[in-house]
Amino acid sequence: MTKTNLSRRAFARLLAASGAATRLPAQAPSPAEELRAANQRRTDTAQTLARFDLPIAAEPATVFRA
Amino acid sequence: MANEIFYATITELAELLRSGKISSLELTRAYLDRLEKLGPRYNALAALTAEVALRQAKAADDSLKRKRFRNPLQGVPYGAKDLLATQGIPTTWGAEPYRSQVFDYDATVIRKLEKAGAVLAAKLAMVQLAGGGGYRYPSASMFGPGRNPWNPAHWSGGSSSGPGSAVAAALVPFAIGSETWGSILTPASYCGITGLRPTYGLVSRHGAMALSWTMDKIGPMCRSAEDCGLVLQIISGRDSRDSASSGKSFYYVKEYGRPLAELRIGYSPIDFERADESSRPALAEALEVFRKLGPKLVEISLPPMPYGQVAGTIIQAEGSTVFESLIQSDQLDRMPDERQKAGLRAGLELPARDYLRAMRIRRLIQEKMREVFTHVDLVLSYSTRGPATGINEALDRQRDARTMPDFEKEKRGNIDIGAAGNLAGLPAISLPCGFTAAKLPVGAQLVGRPFDELALVTLGREFQKQTDWHRRRPEPAGKG
Numbered sequence: 140m141t142k143t144n145l146s147r148r149a150f151a152r153l154l155a156a157s158g159a160a161t162r163l164p165a166q167a168p169s170p171a172e173e174l175r176a177a178n179q180r181r182t183d184t185a186q187t188l189a190r191f192d193l194p195i196a197a198e199p200a201t202v203f204r205a
Numbered sequence: 206m207a208n209e210i211f212y213a214t215i216t217e218l219a220e221l222l223r224s225g226k227i228s229s230l231e232l233t234r235a236y237l238d239r240l241e242k243l244g245p246r247y248n249a250l251a252a253l254t255a256e257v258a259l260r261q262a263k264a265a266d267d268s269l270k271r272k273r274f275r276n277p278l279q280g281v282p283y284g285a286k287d288l289l290a291t292q293g294i295p296t297t298w299g300a301e302p303y304r305s306q307v308f309d310y311d312a313t314v315i316r317k318l319e320k321a322g323a324v325l326a327a328k329l330a331m332v333q334l335a336g337g338g339g340y341r342y343p344s345a346s347m348f349g350p351g352r353n354p355w356n357p358a359h360w361s362g363g364s365s366s367g368p369g370s371a372v373a374a375a376l377v378p379f380a381i382g383s384e385t386w387g388s389i390l391t392p393a394s395y396c397g398i399t400g401l402r403p404t405y406g407l408v409s410r411h412g413a414m415a416l417s418w419t420m421d422k423i424g425p426m427c428r429s430a431e432d433c434g435l436v437l438q439i440i441s442g443r444d445s446r447d448s449a450s451s452g453k454s455f456y457y458v459k460e461y462g463r464p465l466a467e468l469r470i471g472y473s474p475i476d477f478e479r480a481d482e483s484s485r486p487a488l489a490e491a492l493e494v495f496r497k498l499g500p501k502l503v504e505i506s507l508p509p510m511p512y513g514q515v516a517g518t519i520i521q522a523e524g525s526t527v528f529e530s531l532i533q534s535d536q537l538d539r540m541p542d543e544r545q546k547a548g549l550r551a552g553l554e555l556p557a558r559d560y561l562r563a564m565r566i567r568r569l570i571q572e573k574m575r576e577v578f579t580h581v582d583l584v585l586s587y588s589t590r591g592p593a594t595g596i597n598e599a600l601d602r603q604r605d606a607r608t609m610p611d612f613e614k615e616k617r618g619n620i621d622i623g624a625a626g627n628l629a630g631l632p633a634i635s636l637p638c639g640f641t642a643a644k645l646p647v648g649a650q651l652v653g654r655p656f657d658e659l660a661l662v663t664l665g666r667e668f669q670k671q672t673d674w675h676r677r678r679p680e681p682a683g684k685g
Binding site: 167168170173174178180181184185188189192193197200203205 | 567
């Protein structure tokens with residue numbers, strides 16, 4: 140195939156005309172990116188809980204029923 | 206064997222077995238055959254336990270022939286989620302690193318069912334490690350994604366995916382599942398069956414894989430509320446081998462159920478507005494059925510608290526600690542689902558102060574829930590916000606919304622009853638209450654006080670006398 144300088148829009152039109160997907164395949168996050176995202180969720184959650192007004196005398200649950 | 210029998214309730218099967226119209230051996234062989242043929246279509250099967258099943262069926266027939274009737278489960282086959290230890294039979298926890306794991310003992314629940322005369326026909330598939338770490342796709346299992354018998358292009362729900370689909374497709378009359386947060390109620394709702402999550406500590410966890418020591422519960426998944434009551438009676442009770450055992454038992458005595466007119470059911474219109482549009486008609490109809498049954502319906506809302514964040518923190522901390530050696534080994538990479546693996550790894554970084562903060566808020570949540578149940582006897586909401594999701598659909602966006610809601614700003618009604626109920630160790634039942642226009646099941650959940658499973662089962666039974674959703678049958682996969 141002859142290499143041409145196609146713009147992204149032209150390339151997308153070409154793919155659409157050929158019946159192929161017009162989106163370029165999404166890159167799945169790498170394991171390192173997943174771990175960063177997981178740690179971010181963990182710290183976001185911790186920050187939300189830190190905002191909760193917890194009385195100083197509140198003790199941890201030791202019985203796991205109401 | 207006529208197809209009808211596979212859709213019979215436990216009570217109906219017990220009648221057939223006791224009258225001698227069918228033997229347990231015949232019934233068991235028929236279910237084993239059905240499990241073998243149809244189980245793989247739904248990725249429901251972890252393993253057939255044919256040898257054990259035939260031995261137990263013969264023993265049950267001996268007792269039945271001698272008219273030694275003990276309980277309705279005698280001679281009735283069942284399936285067990287593959288996190289319950291079964292002596293000499295692999296118990297995989299749904300995860301590749303544990304494919305060859307074999308315990309030399311039975312979980313207490315399995316022993317109790319054998320003693321009652323029930324017949325273990327199969328180990329049933331599950332989401333790997335019961336979903337610990339937080340999975341993105343239904344395929345997070347060595348058995349593949351659980352397929353919904355109502356539409357195999359949709360998920361059966363998890364993590365008790367095999368029990369959900371096996372009962373819905375009538376591959377077993379009942380199954381034993383487990384729930385830390387949603388793992389009985391979600392597949393019950395998605396698969397149109399009845400699932401009961403007992404009070405924390407009512408059913409022994411001995412021999413069950415732990416995900417969260419302080420939140421794991423083992424419970425029945427059946428074709429009816431009454432069946433759930435019959436199974437719970439057998440599997441509940443004191444067990445010195447479970448440090449969290451409450452010492453209490455459950456007795457399914459219908460006469461002890463409170464008159465329906467005396468019950469107060471709390472609900473919030475916000476839940477019905479926040480439910481997926483496709484589920485709303487069925488949920489609205491369910492509310493009317495409960496109203497007509499006699500209980501007083503009372504509008505209530507849970508107090509605004511970070512239920513999802515607290516539950517998520519506790520499960521992440523405990524779950525990652527349970528699986529610490531797996532996470533730190535190279536075996537973790539044998540599992541699919543990168544998000545789940547990342548969540549497990551991140552859980553090991555969770556500081557003690559964050560876990561303890563969550564546990565302190567948990568105690569406050571427990572106090573609040575006690576207060577809620579001074580105003581009502583039961584809380585009614587949807588079991589899942591919408592029907593079964595697509596088999597390839599990413600689940601984490603929905604789950605993130607559950608664990609990361611803006612509890613300070615939004616009006617949330619009782620949509621956090623799942624997190625709140627599990628944090629407070631409360632029992633709950635999911636009842637099929639209709640279908641969406643796309644013919645996917647819809648589930649309604651009732652949550653009760655600790656150890657008030659009788660209210661859940663008796664109200665569920667009355668609901669199922671007025672409706673027939675629990676009697677509906679999916680078409681077998683591949684037909685039509």
